[in-house]
Amino acid sequence: MDVHVSALTKRYGDQVAVDRVDLDVRTGEVVGFLGPNGAGKTTTMKAICGLIVPDHGQITVGGTPVTKDPNSVRANIGYLPENNPLYEDMPVLDLLQFTARIQGVPESRVKDRVGAMVKECGLEQEKHKIVGELSKGYRQRVGLAQAMVHDPQVLILDEPTTGLDPNQIVEIRELIRSLGQSKTVILSTHILPEVEATCDRILIIDRGRIVANGTPKALRDQARGKALFQARILASDPQQVLLTLNSSEKFSSARILDDDQCRYELTLKTTEDPGTLLFHLCQQHGWVLSEAIPRGHRLEDVFRDLTMSN
Amino acid sequence: MHKIWYIAGKDLASFFDSLIAYILLVVFLGLSGFFTWWYGTDVFMRGQADLSAFFNIAYWTLFFFIPALTMRSLAEERRSGTLELLLTKAVSEWQVVAGKFLATLVLITIALAASLPYYFTIIRIGEVDHGAIWCGYLALMLMSSAYAGIGIFASSLTGNQIVAFLVALLIGSVFHLVLQIMAPNFTGMVGAVLDQLSTSVHFDSMSRGVIDSRDVLYFLSLTFVGLVLAEMNLSERGVRGR
Numbered sequence: 090m091d092v093h094v095s096a097l098t099k100r101y102g103d104q105v106a107v108d109r110v111d112l113d114v115r116t117g118e119v120v121g122f123l124g125p126n127g128a129g130k131t132t133t134m135k136a137i138c139g140l141i142v143p144d145h146g147q148i149t150v151g152g153t154p155v156t157k158d159p160n161s162v163r164a165n166i167g168y169l170p171e172n173n174p175l176y177e178d179m180p181v182l183d184l185l186q187f188t189a190r191i192q193g194v195p196e197s198r199v200k201d202r203v204g205a206m207v208k209e210c211g212l213e214q215e216k217h218k219i220v221g222e223l224s225k226g227y228r229q230r231v232g233l234a235q236a237m238v239h240d241p242q243v244l245i246l247d248e249p250t251t252g253l254d255p256n257q258i259v260e261i262r263e264l265i266r267s268l269g270q271s272k273t274v275i276l277s278t279h280i281l282p283e284v285e286a287t288c289d290r291i292l293i294i295d296r297g298r299i300v301a302n303g304t305p306k307a308l309r310d311q312a313r314g315k316a317l318f319q320a321r322i323l324a325s326d327p328q329q330v331l332l333t334l335n336s337s338e339k340f341s342s343a344r345i346l347d348d349d350q351c352r353y354e355l356t357l358k359t360t361e362d363p364g365t366l367l368f369h370l371c372q373q374h375g376w377v378l379s380e381a382i383p384r385g386h387r388l389e390d391v392f393r394d395l396t397m398s399n
Numbered sequence: 400m401h402k403i404w405y406i407a408g409k410d411l412a413s414f415f416d417s418l419i420a421y422i423l424l425v426v427f428l429g430l431s432g433f434f435t436w437w438y439g440t441d442v443f444m445r446g447q448a449d450l451s452a453f454f455n456i457a458y459w460t461l462f463f464f465i466p467a468l469t470m471r472s473l474a475e476e477r478r479s480g481t482l483e484l485l486l487t488k489a490v491s492e493w494q495v496v497a498g499k500f501l502a503t504l505v506l507i508t509i510a511l512a513a514s515l516p517y518y519f520t521i522i523r524i525g526e527v528d529h530g531a532i533w534c535g536y537l538a539l540m541l542m543s544s545a546y547a548g549i550g551i552f553a554s555s556l557t558g559n560q561i562v563a564f565l566v567a568l569l570i571g572s573v574f575h576l577v578l579q580i581m582a583p584n585f586t587g588m589v590g591a592v593l594d595q596l597s598t599s600v601h602f603d604s605m606s607r608g609v610i611d612s613r614d615v616l617y618f619l620s621l622t623f624v625g626l627v628l629a630e631m632n633l634s635e636r637g638v639r640g641r
Contacts, residue, residue: 135483135487138487139487140483140486140487159491160489160490160491161489163487163488163489164489166487168484168487170480170483170484170487172480174479174480174481174483174484175481175484176409176413176481177479178413178416178417179409179412179413183412187405187408187409188488190401190402190405191402191405191406191485191488191489191490192488192489193402193489235484239489
């Protein structure tokens with residue numbers, strides 16, 4: 090079930106929370122929503138769930154506009170809200186059964202679905218406990234279980250791994266990845282390794298606008314243009330190498346990493362193969378090229394570049 | 400319709416789990432029993448085999464109790480964020496409001512049913528006008544539903560239960576008390592309208608055993624307006640403000 094958002098705009102008073110956001114997520118895709126706090130991630134997700142009414146723009150889930158038939162759209166969406174609000178005084182099983190029923194799961198299947206969720210989310214030990222007594226990690230699992238109990242086609246997870254320990258994070262990521270094979274998953278986070286680990290595509294949102302959209306790899310390449318390289322060049326005069334590199338039109342912002350080891354960090358201006366370029370350059374000047382390590386771009390840099398500008 | 404019952408069931412379970420239900424039952428029966436059988440213008444003092452003593456005291460105890468029951472319904476959901484959870488499920492705002500209303504009404508029905516032994520007692524004491532007593536119960540139910548509507552509307556306004564309680568009491572007291580006091584000070588149309596808007600006029604005639612469709616309609620309209628306003632509050636402002 091595809092999710093399609095076009096020109097979504099939402100204002101709170103004078104403040105524009107979301108500004109003409111376009112978004113397309115297809116079945117079998119895990120999309121990561123990345124952005125600083127207050128960038129508009131939650132607002133966009135709430136709008137897809139039909140929880141807030143946008144000022145402008147259109148949202149369709151599986152071809153049905155959210156505002157036209159919110160109930161049937163919501164029946165296809167599993168939503169894990171930020172901060173994971175739950176009924177604190179309910180036992181885990183009751184909560185899951187209640188959620189399944191109001192989501193329209195047929196009475197004959199309620200038990201099966203709840204049982205499957207308890208198993209899938211690792212709640213077997215805790216299923217008779219009151220939600221308020223659970224640790225944060227288990228609460229988060231209950232939150233995920235209630236979002237998925239009606240087997241929705243679209244999953245919207247607002248910061249799904251907050252409060253989990255590293256093992257649980259890995260488990261949840263695997264769960265999300267496996268769900269992403271057959272379903273449409275939109276998740277938000279500000280943890281960068283998380284999107285790299287789980288998402289097929291990343292959307293970076295800043296001050297209500299989408300500033301980047303692509304695979305983790307494409308985004309890394311896109312930022313500041315080209316690849317980052319580390320090279321070890323043995324020459325009699327390191328400063329001379331630096332000067333030559335910087336004056337070359339193929340490289341930019343070369344700098345010495347350490348004098349003794351003759352290591353340089355350089356950014357390529359072109360899309361040519363950096364190894365070949367370096368080799369020829371060294372050959373010309375009679376230097377020895379002893380290392381050439383592609384560094385790529387770390388996603389943190391991309392993120393900071395895009396959200397810190399202006 | 401199923402979904403309304405599921406929501407009502409959840410709320411009823413939470414009434415009983417949190418002891419609110421038991422406290423309500425004990426205090427309601429205690430107070431009404433005390434004033435019906437023991438103190439003031441009780442049954443023995445009146446010397447009549449009817450339950451008007453009970454209806455008069457229940458008229459007041461319910462006025463205070465219902466806001467206490469309804470204050471939690473939507474305010475707590477809003478405060479804890481579960482309203483957001485509920486409204487992103489496949490339920491409409493109306494189903495949420497109706498479920499909350501139904502839970503309150505069921506609890507009040509249980510409380511009133513628990514007072515039926517008074518009825519069985521009074522039957523043994525003397526000649527009883529059965530119609531009048533059932534009519535009185537019906538009046539209590541209708542009044543309760545009107546105040547439950549108002550209470551749920553008040554609860555939809557805020558995330559603070561105390562505020563919800565006070566607002567419900569404030570709106571309730573206008574119908575319960577203020578209009579009735581104001582009415583005699585006006586003549587003609589205004590006076591008649593104010594009179595017709597006050598709960599006590601409709602309640603009194605019903606609890607005396609007269610069923611007038613206008614009285615029934617009055618209580619049902621109050622209920623309906625309260626619930627519709629609550630629903631509008633959920634869909635209009637919903638969780639939008641946050």
